[in-house]
Amino acid sequence: DVSTPQWRPTYHFTPPQNWTNDPNGLIFLNGKYNLYFQNNPFENKWGHMSWGHATSTDLVHWDNLPVAIPEIVTKDTTTYIYSGSAVLDKNNTSGLGKDGKGPLVAIFTADKPKQHNESQYIAYSNDGGLSYTQYAGNPVIDLDKKDFRDPNVFWYEPTKQWIMTVAMVDEHMVRIYGSKNLKQWTRLSDFGPAGYTKSGWECPSMVPLVVNGDKSKVKWVLFVSAFTDRGPGMQYFVGDFDGTNFKSDNSATETLPVDGGDAFYAAIPWRLANHKATLMGWLVPGKPDTYPWRGQMSIPRDLSLRATSEGLRLIQQPAITIKDKLNTLSADGVFAMESTDLRDKEVPLPKAGKTNAYWIDAEFAMADVKVAGFKIAQNKDLPGNDIIIGYDAIKQQLFIDCTNAEKNNKQPANHIQAVHMRPMKLLNGLVKIQLLVDRNSVEVFGNDGEKVITTEIYPDAKSTGVSVFGNYVNVSLKLWRMDK
Ligand code: FRU
Missing domain, CATH: 2.60.120.560 (Exo-inulinase; domain 1)
Structure with missing residues (x-):
């Protein structure tokens, strides 16, 4: 393998070495942006899926930390740690905290290639997100399905519960679950099929965003990733979430792309205070090999909504943290x-x-x-x-x-x-x-x-x-x- 320093980004995240795909568990904690990412700790290609970890205060310089959640290997089975999210369980709703302090909880897909099974797992951290312990009661959701993945969880204050969006990949649906404790989940509703449905849906996430800078006007955006005949792509739906259902305002005939290119994929948001959110995606590598790393993240993008003659549209601006x-x-x-x-x-x-x-x-x-x-x-x-x-x-x-x-x-x-x-x-x-x-x-x-x-x-x-x-x-x- 030939080293390719000419292609190593200077202000975009790449792991120092080896493979990365999707960003995972984006969470802003104590002034630091935590980035977990799909990572093969051993090779420069997809495999041994684990959560790599890095943190940053400015979204440009990253401190590289040890693998936070490794694949689980036992005598007769391997469990890959696929994409997912992380939350701070401040009030210790899960009971998995320590010394009166709430834990960080990672919610992700456990992929068992041998069993053709994808189920949702949780793991908890009481050291600020450096290391995680698998919850003894895993899986927390198992529908006995092969393609059911990428849970993204947030706290919904009006009904005081955790909300999860997760992809029913082949059905082109997003299933919405609710939970009081991150362990028991109740199915609330399904969204879809809608928009682009020619290939599997992955990595859904849902965020409230302010319209035209007016803090009293909030609408919800649902993101979904899918490989299209032009390459990797993402679409979004603008609508309302009432704690149970997501209702889209998109016209039935139009698909709204997040990005017009062929690299931006599997993006999820950092949820910040006051309905602010910053989106980061994986930039899917092209054909030439980069070495000793492969795969990188996009520039983080501050999100908002703008009213246009066609309806509400997503606005993405390079993170102000960097721009400033x-x-x-x-x-x-x-x-x-x-x-x-x-x-x-x-x-x-x-x-x-x-x-x-x-x-x-x-x-x-x-x-x-x-x-x-x-x-x-x-x-x-x-x-x-x-x-x-x-x-x-x-x-x-x-x-x-x-x-x-x-x-x-x-x-x-x-x-x-x-x-x-x-x-x-x-x-x-x-x-x-x-x-x-x-x-x-x-x-x-x-x-x-x-x-x-x-x-x-x-x-x-x-x-x-x-x-x-x-x-x-x-x-x-x-x-x-x-x-x-
Ligand atoms: C998207 C994806 C996810 C999955 C992960 C596995 O790129 O296929 O659906 O969780 O990658 O690495």
């Missing part, structure tokens, strides 16, 4: 370009850095313009390999175009489709683009988080050029190098 610190996170502060006229020009950004790790906030004034945006991963010795990211004012689409990279690169990502688009309108002739490039990923946020597209890229170490282009455009931008 860019000047100090950057290698050389901020580089600003004010109102540059781009009349049919391609303007290189020499400050973009030596490596493909940077963050750009840009605003384009698109008078008479067809297309404007950025060309990245440029290399003057290998012209025509670049990846184009921008806004097409004729098609009214935000896009990432990897056609050249897929055709010419020595290391194409092997996307099912090379072009990713999301419909988006100009706002008074302006378009805002936030472009987060981090070695082997691209995340583009349009119009303050109205649309997001994420994909994986595999440029060689020398293809790091960036330019901004457009015809009859004014652009103002800020750029932060992120390869300090």
Whole structure:
């Protein structure tokens, strides 16, 4: 295996070594973001599924901690620790706490490959989430099913109980359970099938979010992951939760994608105070091997809802915790370009850095313009390999175009489709683009988080050029190098 430092992200989470997929057990405790993650502690490929663990105060720098929940191996059976969630049981409803203090409780799927069984387990921690003990009464829910997984649990104050959403994978349904003690669960309702149902549903989660910043207006969003014919995908439903049922407002004919690309998957939220939530997803790796790690997380995304002419829509913005610190996170502060006229020009950004790790906030004034945006991963010795990211004012689409990279690169990502688009309108002739490039990923946020597209890229170490282009455009931008 050849080491691939050119693809190691600088401001996205990767385990120091070995495989990761889904984020698990996201919980904010005592000023620290806890990230557990699907992890193979022994190899750089999926297997031996366990919960890896890392914590961070700023969502950029991570302290890597020992495996928190290892696979369970006995003489005649192996139990994988699949995806799930973690809660602080403050009032010790479970009775699993110690010395008058409530435990942390992890709720996850125990997958038994030999028995073709997936059931829900709990495990508890009385050392702040470093290590967990399996509950002696496991499983807490067993329907004798092969595909039944990814419980996500939260406290629901109005009925004073724990609520779980869990995937009935092949039925394309989310089953909702309630519990007073995290041990006995009562089935409350089923949601679905609805929206995208061509493949198995995984990793459901449900959060209340504020609408248009008005704290008195709260609606619920239900997230579901499913692999589509374009690759990994997520959809969301906006609606109401009354403690028993989730009722969706989505139109019966429309599926709402969370992300327009082909990498963002299995995302779950950190639930924060005052109906705030930050979503983190797994970025599904492309074809080339990265080593000595494989798999990474997305940028954490602060969530909210905005009223649009089409209805309430999800807004995702790169976590403010990171955004606020860019000047100090950057290698050389901020580089600003004010109102540059781009009349049919391609303007290189020499400050973009030596490596493909940077963050750009840009605003384009698109008078008479067809297309404007950025060309990245440029290399003057290998012209025509670049990846184009921008806004097409004729098609009214935000896009990432990897056609050249897929055709010419020595290391194409092997996307099912090379072009990713999301419909988006100009706002008074302006378009805002936030472009987060981090070695082997691209995340583009349009119009303050109205649309997001994420994909994986595999440029060689020398293809790091960036330019901004457009015809009859004014652009103002800020750029932060992120390869300090
Ligand atoms: C999603 C998923 C989950 C499962 C986990 C296993 O990527 O398939 O449904 O719990 O990965 O690693």
